[in-house]
Amino acid sequence: MLTRNELRKKARELLKELHLTGGFNCSEFVEKLREKRSYKIKLEPIPMPPGYFGFWSLVGDCHVILYRANTSWLHQQQIVFHECGHILLDHHPGDLKKFLQRKAIYSKPEEREAETFATILLEAAIVHDTAQEGISVGKNLAPAQTPSDEHLEEVISMQEFLMELKKKVAPLTLGAEDE
Numbered sequence: 001m002l003t004r005n006e007l008r009k010k011a012r013e014l015l016k017e018l019h020l021t022g023g024f025n026c027s028e029f030v031e032k033l034r035e036k037r038s039y040k041i042k043l044e045p046i047p048m049p050p051g052y053f054g055f056w057s058l059v060g061d062c063h064v065i066l067y068r069a070n071t072s073w074l075h076q077q078q079i080v081f082h083e084c085g086h087i088l089l090d091h092h093p094g095d096l097k098k099f100l101q102r103k104a105i106y107s108k109p110e111e112r113e114a115e116t117f118a119t120i121l122l123e124a125a126i127v128h129d130t131a132q133e134g135i136s137v138g139k140n141l142a143p144a145q146t147p148s149d150e151h152l153e154e155v156i157s158m159q160e161f162l163m164e165l166k167k168k169v170a171p172l173t174l175g176a177e178d179e
């Protein structure tokens, strides 16, 4: 298990490699991973039932990250950075069946690593812009992407979630049903 300092060092080196110096969001971060590290990564926002936040797995050689659509923009950043943490820290791809049954996919130390890594990235992503008022987050600022309050509080049933999953990420769903 990596210490916080080791994770910090890893994140710093990665951001340097990706030419990200602060003031970026998770989409820009993922775009840089595609560009500089030739990762195939698909980000898929999906409205999720209570208690579901994010998931990463591989479909062929493509990393698919599902993240909760019905939550705040900032929370989404944390979720995507967290799932990227699992990828970049060489954890194993998630099992959709386990995810749907809310069974633990990773060990507690792995979860802590991914979460710490995500927080470090989020801290780097959000820079205090003294010229403007308060916080600035990259070029694609938050408000345009922030779901409406109504959407934030949207309660999704498991059935609706599964239907949406099938529509959006059929290969993943099929993979889980194969077993």
Ligand SMILES: [Zn+2]
Residues within 6 Å of the ligand: 082, 086, 106, 111, 114
């Ligand atoms: Zn996790």
